[in-house]
Amino acid sequence: MTLRRFGVIATAVCVVVLVLVCLVVSGVLNRHASVALDKFTQLTAAIAAMLSYWRAGLARQGAARRWRLWMAAAMASLVVGLCAWIWGQVFLGVALPSSTLAQLGFMVVPALTLCAVVVLSHGGSGTFPGNRSRLVIVLDGLIVVGSLFVLTWVSLLESMVRAWAITGLGFASVVAHPASYLVMLVVLLVSSWTHRSVRQLPVLFIALAGLAQSASGWVFAYLVSKGATAIPTVADIGFMVSPALFFLGSIAPGGTGRERGGSARLRAGELLHLLVPYLPMVVTGLFIVVGTATGVRLDPLEIYVGLSVVLLVIARQLLTLIDNVRLLDQLRESRERLRHQAYHDPLTGVANRALFRERLTAALAGPSPVVVLFIDVDGFKDVNDNHGHAEGDAVLRIVASRLQRCVRAQDVVARLGGDEFGVLVDGYPQPPEEIGCRVLEALREPHRTAAGAHEVRASVGISHRGAFDPSLTADDLLGHADAAMYAAKRLGKGTVVVHGSVEAGVGAEVGPEMDPELT
Numbered sequence: 074m075t076l077r078r079f080g081v082i083a084t085a086v087c088v089v090v091l092v093l094v095c096l097v098v099s100g101v102l103n104r105h106a107s108v109a110l111d112k113f114t115q116l117t118a119a120i121a122a123m124l125s126y127w128r129a130g131l132a133r134q135g136a137a138r139r140w141r142l143w144m145a146a147a148m149a150s151l152v153v154g155l156c157a158w159i160w161g162q163v164f165l166g167v168a169l170p171s172s173t174l175a176q177l178g179f180m181v182v183p184a185l186t187l188c189a190v191v192v193l194s195h196g197g198s199g200t201f202p203g204n205r206s207r208l209v210i211v212l213d214g215l216i217v218v219g220s221l222f223v224l225t226w227v228s229l230l231e232s233m234v235r236a237w238a239i240t241g242l243g244f245a246s247v248v249a250h251p252a253s254y255l256v257m258l259v260v261l262l263v264s265s266w267t268h269r270s271v272r273q274l275p276v277l278f279i280a281l282a283g284l285a286q287s288a289s290g291w292v293f294a295y296l297v298s299k300g301a302t303a304i305p306t307v308a309d310i311g312f313m314v315s316p317a318l319f320f321l322g323s324i325a326p327g328g329t330g331r332e333r334g335g336s337a338r339l340r341a342g343e344l345l346h347l348l349v350p351y352l353p354m355v356v357t358g359l360f361i362v363v364g365t366a367t368g369v370r371l372d373p374l375e376i377y378v379g380l381s382v383v384l385l386v387i388a389r390q391l392l393t394l395i396d397n398v399r400l401l402d403q404l405r406e407s408r409e410r411l412r413h414q415a416y417h418d419p420l421t422g423v424a425n426r427a428l429f430r431e432r433l434t435a436a437l438a439g440p441s442p443v444v445v446l447f448i449d450v451d452g453f454k455d456v457n458d459n460h461g462h463a464e465g466d467a468v469l470r471i472v473a474s475r476l477q478r479c480v481r482a483q484d485v486v487a488r489l490g491g492d493e494f495g496v497l498v499d500g501y502p503q504p505p506e507e508i509g510c511r512v513l514e515a516l517r518e519p520h521r522t523a524a525g526a527h528e529v530r531a532s533v534g535i536s537h538r539g540a541f542d543p544s545l546t547a548d549d550l551l552g553h554a555d556a557a558m559y560a561a562k563r564l565g566k567g568t569v570v571v572h573g574s575v576e577a578g579v580g581a582e583v584g585p586e587m588d589p590e591l592t
Contacts, residue, residue, distance in 0.1 A: 074324060074325075074326050082324065086317055086320065090114075094313055097114075107306050111306060116156065120152055122148045123145055126145035137327065141189075147185035154175045155175075157178060183256065190261055190276070250286075261279070261280050274322075279322045284311075285310075415427070420469060426490065428485070430551075441499055443499055443501075443550070445498075445553075447534040448496065450494070450516075450530075472520070484499070509533045534570050535569065536550050
């Protein structure tokens with residue numbers, strides 16, 4: 074069902090329920106007719122919700138099927154409870170709190186609904202990363218439960234418990250009914266924090282239905298504890314609205330906010346869940362402050378539970394601070410890892426062209442001498458063609474490792490692309506050609522891999538800057554070294570050519586008259 078079509082149906086259902094509620098509470102009908110209309114309206118909506126959940130469950134697979142069938146069972150329990158209640162109250166005139174079968178049917182509804190929520194949450198994705206976050210979720214649930222307990226105890230639960238002690242176990246089912254829905258709401262709230270699959274529109278309507286049932290249930294329990302033999306129809310509004318909300322939950326379009334493209338709404342929900350554990354505590358605190366200011370005295374139970382909630386909040390905040398520190402460390406490590414990946418070659422682990430150029434630019438800004446070696450691995454294509462790319466990659470890793478060993482730790486070895494490497498020596502302690510000879514010597518030994526040994530050579534082109542020259546750029550020095558390397562390849566493999574000089578037996582001068590690229 075599309076969201077627009079659901080909006081039309083939801084509006085129509087709300088209008089019908091509103092009209093029926095106004096008709097019941099307005100006093101236009103006599104009490105017997107109002108109660109009959111009230112209960113038969115609930116029964117009709119509960120049957121419609123049961124059939125709708127059942128039909129929707131049969132049309133789906135997996136978790137989407139199972140949780141709807143659990144909800145169909147919950148609605149069947151609600152139908153049984155309503156039938157027993159109608160038979161006892163409307164037809165037989167049984168005194169409150171009515172039959173045990175009706176109360177049992179009502180109390181089974183939140184239990185079956187919790188089973189549906191568990192199935193739905195396990196069928197989706199969780200969002201908590203570890204045990205510490207699970208502990209935070211438990212603390213949030215305890216904060217909510219403790220705050221609501223203090224609020225209900227101060228307002229009406231204490232007097233109801235006294236009535237329970239006087240009237241015996243017959244009153245237990247009356248209190249257990251709204252309490253079970255309250256537990257269901259807390260579990261729904263906590264599940265929505267930990268599982269994205271629970272954050273969807275049908276579950277929202279289920280939560281609203283549970284809230285309506287719990288609200289009227291507490292009012293009903295309070296009136297019964299005061300000895301009421303007839304419940305005002307206005308106290309039944311939550312009972313009337315709840316089955317209609319369950320029905321809307323059965324036809325509401327499923328899927329999380331992100332799946333429906335509502336990422337902004339989802340982010341708002343994630344932000345809201347950070348505040349929700351503290352809202353009941355704030356309301357409870359305000360209630361207690363106003364009560365004590367007007368002369369209400371707190372008993373030891375209220376004080377101890379209130380202090381326990383405060384301690385839970387402190388523990389929750391400490392764990393949150395620890396989690397934040399851990400997340401900051403992970404973020405810092407991730408940033409360093411991403412930076413390393415952005416500036417290093419993934420195959421060999423040495424610097425890439427971007428980092429090499431950055432370090433060369435920084436070196437040219439200083440006064441010390443700078444040497445750049447441009448190295449092309451000769452014979453690498455034969456290794457790739459004859460032994461495969463895996464062997465070629467192994468050879469490149471060996472070349473990179475040997476280049477790092479033949480220069481200082483502060484020098485930069487980079488893979489410039491393919492089988493081309495670069496070496497940056499800032500403040501070289503020896504003539505440039507000696508560095509090139511050391512590189513050739515390091516690469517002359519056979520490159521042994523798991524599949525065998527490979528003979529590869531190298532052509533090395535060198536450019537250098539002796540004194541500080543602000544007109545010389547990184548591109549100039551790289552271009553000179555590149556041109557010198559190509560000159561070395563023309564002279565033969567395993568040759569070093571230094572731009573602008575001649576070294577007998579090692580290389581040849583590369584000047585404007587020999588290489589037009591350098592003019």
